[in-house]
Amino acid sequence: MRYAMAVDTRKCVGCSDCVVACQTENKVPIGYCRDWIVEVNDGTYPQLEMEIRSERCNHCSNAPCVRCCPTGASHIIKGGIVLVNSVKCIGCGACIASCPYDARYPHPGGYVDKCTFCNHRLEKGMKPACVEVCPTKCLYFGDLDDPGSEVSVILKKRKWKTLIPEAGTRPELYFLV
Numbered sequence: 001m002r003y004a005m006a007v008d009t010r011k012c013v014g015c016s017d018c019v020v021a022c023q024t025e026n027k028v029p030i031g032y033c034r035d036w037i038v039e040v041n042d043g044t045y046p047q048l049e050m051e052i053r054s055e056r057c058n059h060c061s062n063a064p065c066v067r068c069c070p071t072g073a074s075h076i077i078k079g080g081i082v083l084v085n086s087v088k089c090i091g092c093g094a095c096i097a098s099c100p101y102d103a104r105y106p107h108p109g110g111y112v113d114k115c116t117f118c119n120h121r122l123e124k125g126m127k128p129a130c131v132e133v134c135p136t137k138c139l140y141f142g143d144l145d146d147p148g149s150e151v152s153v154i155l156k157k158r159k160w161k162t163l164i165p166e167a168g169t170r171p172e173l174y175f176l177v
Helices: 017-025 064-068 094-098 129-133 150-157
Strands: 004-006 035-044 049-058 075-076 082-084 103-105 112-116 139-143 171-177
Touching: 004 049, 004 150, 017 035, 017 049, 049 171, 064 075, 064 094, 075 094, 082 112, 094 103, 129 139, 139 150, 150 171
Parallel strands: 004 171
Antiparallel strands: 004 139, 035 049, 075 082, 103 112
16 A cells, blocks of 8 residues: 555645645644645746645655654654654654655644644545545545555546655655646
8 A cells, every 4th residue: 555645736726725624634733734835937928837736745655754763753654654753753853854845844842743644534534634625626645556546547647747856755746737
C-alpha cells in the first residue's frame, strides 16, 4: 500500500476550502496551516499562464525529514505516510530545515507538525478532510498499489509532475498539468 494524492491544477480555483477543512479537522492553531494554496504565474504578457496548487507534505518515499530526525519522532508508517510523534519530538527543527517543500511548522506546543493525510480518517475508511470538502473535486487520493484507486486511474490518464524532482525525495504528491 502506497498512499498518494494528485491535485488537478486545471480545476483548483484557490478557494482555500482544503486549508480550512484541514485546520478544523486537525485542530491546527490559528495562524498555522498543514496545507496551503500557491499561485504560480509564468511567461510574459500576452503569453501568461497561471497555475493554482493546493500544497502540503509530499509524504516522500525517501524523506529527508525522517533521516535527519535525532529522536525518531519523524517516521513513516504503513501506506508510506510520514508522521511526527509529538511526544518524541524535541522541536529542534532539523526536519523543517531538511524539507525542500517547506511542509512543516513549529507547533506552539513545542513540537513540529505537518499534514498526515488525515491518517485518523483513513483508519476509519474515510478520505482526507481536504479531499472530501473540495468544491471543484480537484483532489484525488488513494493507494498507488491499487490500479483501480482514484489516484492511480487519474495518474494513468493525465500528464503530471512532482515538485523539485531533483531533490530525490520521491514525493507522493502529484500535480496534474
